[in-house]
Each structure stands twice: as C-alpha cells, then as structure tokens.
Amino acid sequence: MNFALIAVAAVQLSGQPAPHPIQDGQVAPRLSPAAWRADIHQFRNEVVLRDQAFDAVSREQAAERLASLEARLSGLSDAEITGELARIAALADNAHTRLDPLRNRERWSRLPVRLWKFSDGWRVVATRRDQTAWLGARVLGINEIPVEEGAAKVRPLFAGNAAWADYMAGYSLVSPEALQASGVIERGPVVFAIATSAGRRDVVFSPEPLEGRSRPDENWWHLASVDPRTSGWSHRPHSRAMLVFERSELSYVFVRCRENVAYLRLNRTADQAGRTPLADWGREVLAELDRHPPAKLVIDLRFNTGGDLSKALPFIGSIAASALGQRPDGLAVLINGQTFSAGITQAAWLRLHSRARFFGEPVGDETSFWAEGDNVLLRHSGLTARYSDGGHHYSSTPIPQSMRERVVFSLPAPSLEPDHRVGWSWDEYAAGLDPVLEAASPDLQCEPVR
Numbered sequence: 001m002n003f004a005l006i007a008v009a010a011v012q013l014s015g016q017p018a019p020h021p022i023q024d025g026q027v028a029p030r031l032s033p034a035a036w037r038a039d040i041h042q043f044r045n046e047v048v049l050r051d052q053a054f055d056a057v058s059r060e061q062a063a064e065r066l067a068s069l070e071a072r073l074s075g076l077s078d079a080e081i082t083g084e085l086a087r088i089a090a091l092a093d094n095a096h097t098r099l100d101p102l103r104n105r106e107r108w109s110r111l112p113v114r115l116w117k118f119s120d121g122w123r124v125v126a127t128r129r130d131q132t133a134w135l136g137a138r139v140l141g142i143n144e145i146p147v148e149e150g151a152a153k154v155r156p157l158f159a160g161n162a163a164w165a166d167y168m169a170g171y172s173l174v175s176p177e178a179l180q181a182s183g184v185i186e187r188g189p190v191v192f193a194i195a196t197s198a199g200r201r202d203v204v205f206s207p208e209p210l211e212g213r214s215r216p217d218e219n220w221w222h223l224a225s226v227d228p229r230t231s232g233w234s235h236r237p238h239s240r241a242m243l244v245f246e247r248s249e250l251s252y253v254f255v256r257c258r259e260n261v262a263y264l265r266l267n268r269t270a271d272q273a274g275r276t277p278l279a280d281w282g283r284e285v286l287a288e289l290d291r292h293p294p295a296k297l298v299i300d301l302r303f304n305t306g307g308d309l310s311k312a313l314p315f316i317g318s319i320a321a322s323a324l325g326q327r328p329d330g331l332a333v334l335i336n337g338q339t340f341s342a343g344i345t346q347a348a349w350l351r352l353h354s355r356a357r358f359f360g361e362p363v364g365d366e367t368s369f370w371a372e373g374d375n376v377l378l379r380h381s382g383l384t385a386r387y388s389d390g391g392h393h394y395s396s397t398p399i400p401q402s403m404r405e406r407v408v409f410s411l412p413a414p415s416l417e418p419d420h421r422v423g424w425s426w427d428e429y430a431a432g433l434d435p436v437l438e439a440a441s442p443d444l445q446c447e448p449v450r
Contacts (some may be wrong), residue, residue, distance in 0.1 A: 008430040033073040035380035036081055043085060043099070043385055044374045051387035053094030053405055057103070062088050064376040082107070082383060083181025086157040089385060095160035095364070096341070096371045100384040101177070103168070104216050107383055108177040109207035111190060114222040115139060115173055117166045119423030122147050122173075124194070126222035126233045134203060135236045136430060137194040142173065143185045144193075153182045161339025166362040170219045176207050220303045220338055223429070224248040240432035244300060244334075247449040252278055254285050257446035264295040269307030269342040283317030289324070296438040297324055298441050299350065300334045302360060306341025309409065316346050320354035322361060331356035333439035335418060341371060348394035348413040358418040367395040372408055427435050 031039075048054060048062045069076075069084050076084075082101055089099040101107035113134060114126035122139040142150045154172035155165045172178035179185045180352070189204045223225050224245035225235050243263060247253065250267035264285065273279045276284065297319065324330040333356045335347055344363050350356045372390025377383075391403035393410040422436045437444060 006253055006355075021139070031078055036073050039068055039378040039380050039383070040085070042376070042378055043088075046096075047089065047099075047387045048291050049334065050310055050389060051092055051094075051097050051370070051373065052389045052402075053092035054389070055402065058093065060092045062091050065091075067088075077180070077187075078381075079108070079177035079181045082177065082228075082381070083157060084131055084199070085383070086181075086283045090156055090159040092272070092370075092388070093159050094370045094388055095158070095164050096369065096373070096388040097133045097381045097386060098158055099383060100158070101383055102171040102175055103218075105357060105384040106213035106217070108175045108210055109210055110171075111176070111205040113172045113174055113192075113205060114219060115170050116219070116223060117151075117170065118426045118429060120425045120427075123169070123426050126230065126235050128208075128232070129234050131205075132234045134194060135234065138426075139192060139194055141193040142179065143191050145184055150179070150182075150184045153184050154178055155434065157182065161364065161366055163362055164340065164377075167219065167338055167364060180444070187286055218303070218305065221248065236430060238430070238432035242432055242434045243437060243444070244302060244434055244450070248450065249273075252281055253449050255449055256292075256294075257441075257444050260295040261298065261441055261444060262296070263298045263300065263444070263446055264291070265300040266298070266303075266343075266346065267303040268314060268397075269304060269309060269312045269346070271311065276409055278311040280315065282312060286315055286318050289319070289322070293324060296330060296332065296441065298334065298437070298444070299356070300330045300437070301339050301343050301347055302334050302336040302436070303338045304340070304343030304346070305338055305364075306343055309342040309345045312342070312388070313349060316349055320350050320356075325350075325354035325356065328355050329357075330354075334356045334436050334440060335360045335363050336436070337361055337364045344394060344416070345392070345409065347416055348411045351416060351440075352411050352413040357420065357440075358416070359420045360418050360436045361424075362418065363416050367413070368393045368397075368400060368403070370403075392436070 044066050046058060065088050068294050086099040089097055112128040113124050115122050116125045124134045124137045127134055139147045141147050150173060151169040154169055157172055157178060158168040176190055192203050192205060194203055208353055221229050222235060227248045229249055239318050251270060253265040255263050257263055293332050319325050333347060333350050337359055339347060344365055347363060369392055370388035371385060371392055373388040376385045390408035391406045392408060393399045393403060394413045396412045396414060399407060399410060420439050422439045424435060427437050
C-alpha cells in the first residue's frame, strides 16, 4: 500500500505535446490561451472529476470557476491562472488534493530567503550568501501588508488545517508569483519590512532564476544549520546542536542516550538510497530494543511529511505492543504541524495501541482525510496537480458516509492533540534549545547520530 505524499507521475500520452522544460536560469515561457484551455480541460477531467474529497457542492463550484477562468484567459497572467487552478484544487478542502508549483515541482520562482513561523512570529531562517545580513530578522510585512495578513491572502492556494497552512505559507510568502496571484503585490518589486537588532528597514528582494526542479523541497530542511540538501544557502549557526536536526538528511535514526533513554527519529517514511531499507532497519531497531530494553523511548515524528505507511507500521506496531509501549512512562511521542500523511498514521497507531504521552503541537492535517490517488502532469504548463481517492480515518468518531466505500486505512484513535502542548520560539531555536524534546525527556544527552 503506497501512501506516498510526493510520488512523481509524469505519464505522457502518445501524440500529446510535452510540457516546456525549464533549464536552470530560464524563465517559464508564456502559454497561449489555447494551451491553457487544454490544461484546464485536463485538470477538470483528471483531477476534479477523479478526486473523492470534492463533494457535490464543491465539485460544482470547481466547475463554475474553471468555466469562468477559461473565459478570462486572455486577460490574465500565467501566475494568475496558476493561482486560480491552485485555489480550485483547494476547494476540495483536503491537503493532499492540490496543484503545487512550489514544493514538489518548481514552476514558480522564489526569493533568496527562506522563512519559518515560530510561536512568536515569522523569521528569516536562511538566505543566499550575499544576503546573510538578514538572517534571523523578524518579518513584519510585505509591500506594506502585515505579514499575517499576507499569510491569510496566500492561504487559499492550498487546503489544510491551520498548521499545514502555516507550513505552505512559508513557500508562498517568498514566491513573487504566489504573492501576485493572491493580491499581496502587483507586478514589480517585492519589499519586505523586517526588524533586526539594528532596527526596522525595508529590503527589496529579487526573484532567483528557476532551477527547473522536479524533486521535492521541504522548507523545514532550512531549520538545520547543516543539511546537504540546502547547499548554497546560509543558516544561522546554533550555540548548541539540536538532536532533531543532527544529520537531518537521514530519514530514520536510532541512538542511545544517557539515563537508559533511547531516541528514534522518523522524519520520512520511505527507503533511502544507500541505506538499509526502512522495514529492515525497523526490525534491527526492534532487535536492539529486545537486547537492551531502555527505560524510556522517545519517538520523534516531527517533520515527518509522509511516505509509505506499510514500511514503518510493522515496527511501530511492535513498539506500541511491547512492555515498553504499555508502560505509562515508557514512550514519549513528539509531533508538530509537519507531522502529516503517513506520519499521522504512525502517531494514531501509537495513540490507540500504546500508553505513550504526546508532546509538541497539533499535527498537520485533520484526523479524517483523503490520500492515495496520483499526480497529474498538465501537458502544456508542466504544472503538477494531485487527486486523492483513498480515505483515511484516525478518530473514534464514525467514518464519514462519503468515505465508507473507499477507506484505505482507519483507526479509532482518541484525539491526536498533544498531552503537553509545547511551542517553539525564535529565541529558543536561535539558542539551540528544543523545548519539545526537553519537555519529553529533560537534559537528554545522546551519542552522535551516524
């Protein structure tokens, strides 16, 4: 069972034109109304009509807005057309259903900065090397619009709960096309109002050339001081290393810590090239736990945006059923707004089948959602959309009637709200402090991550 959040589907039909390739440094060519019309028809037939998250009302709204968009093509920019398609996908009110020109496949440009929303506001967490003066700056606004108002304006581009909306806003707020399509800016420069220790000032940022990226790009990677996936970026060094970001490029990690505590980090539910496959790795971890049972196991599911749930659930289930999992103080599970998709499945299993205590912030989706489905590559624009056709229900409430015939996986789990809600402020992050881990296991000191 594949629960891949970011599977790539690029099927070309015989005789159909391929999307325009974008080479590094190029600007996407302007599409003709005829090309956009063909892509709109494909989007309607292969996304809106296939997706099961749309109900009768939202599907009718989508049809009306697609017809309106088609009638207005000649007066709209490519960014405005793309933005409206994204908003139409978001009418499904389902985070897996989307048209994404930023995160999974790059068709919109971005500025030379990366942002993150902490508990006390938006900050610049990464810059290109000629912009390092702005590292750590508080973002106050964009083109005279307060940053939270800007985040609210870009929110309709992607469906999702409040936590996921904040995560996706981190992409949209640094994309001129997203800002233009959402009415935050008009055509022209992007001016950030920022505050540093030297005071408030306005900074003009110019978009970077498109890379033509067709692989996923997770914004949270920029929270780590060093990550090979963010080569070419500068990050603020931390005064102390944080375990959650140590060797952050490794999707699955297990280390021993002092006081007979063990730490398991799972921030992507998928195999990694050159490493032991995840399912086999999980069996090795179980054997290690049997040989040397810890007094406590911390399971860190933060930043786990999904993958293939079948690869992790067997060993997660074994941990939950173990003597350790059945002790009131045996398991501590860490979650946040980027615990998503298959990451939520693992959290729900641990909530239902173990006595784990949960620490952190609410997960990045509702407990009932649609996933599975596939990606659809629009033939002319090269935009990637995704439809969802498999139900997931992780709640003790009844499965929604509309989902009952298409449920892929369900668990009658109690609430996934954290037992101990812990935020993360900028000052804590900048000092290398992890308040969530500290709440779960104070003063944890572990062996190096390898």
